[in-house]
Amino acid sequence: MSWSDRYVGTPYEDFGRSREGCDCWGLACIIYREELGISLLDYLGDYASPEELGEVAALIDRDRVSPLWVPVAGPAVAFDIALFRRGRLNTHVGITIRHGLMIHMREDDCAKVESYAAGPWMHRFEGHYRHVSRAVEHPVQIVSEVRR
Template structure:
């Protein structure tokens, strides 16, 4: 485990949460990116419930089509975002800690580190994405 993950493990789950008082999966990504990378992500509060997977999937699809998120075709790196299906729809994200591990918040549980190569996540992984600012910073 890395130091940065320890600062987020245990944060409570909160639907639509975007801060340390509680987060859903995207809120946790927003918080991690803001605090660790100084990158502001859009809050994507355009859904009515964390159970509305179709609404969330539409937001995920828009983000994946954006030039801000680049598909990772090689090795994953810390802070890449892993996207997962729930049912047939892409509606969950986790923050890569290292190959095989992600930090995420799901099922109204607190933020935790879990394997994305094991059940139940392995077969749900649909892609990994890297923010363009991380790529451009690495090039400098």
């Protein structure tokens, strides 16, 4: 049994941040809180609706370069955030179970485990991000600044 099995079947709900219902970021918030003891920003009130893809993408793009998230250069590990495009915008996240496998919310359905190494998510994949509290690697620019 994997930790992810506890979340499979969690129902979808716009702006949801609980086990009674959540969206893709809500699922990340729940998993990080329950499995890692990390409270992520909930972004409630930061976008008008899930249909406002430009607003959602702007939040994601802003925060993926914040000091809280480290881009992962090598293989992903459990709990890394996998970022995906829908159309041309970065608007969907999954939580890595192991490299190539994620749990994520299927809109208007529920949380499911799916591969992103093949199938429809493979071509939408944008990158992995690791919470700074779990980072074992750092971006090259930070490493080079420390050596100076």
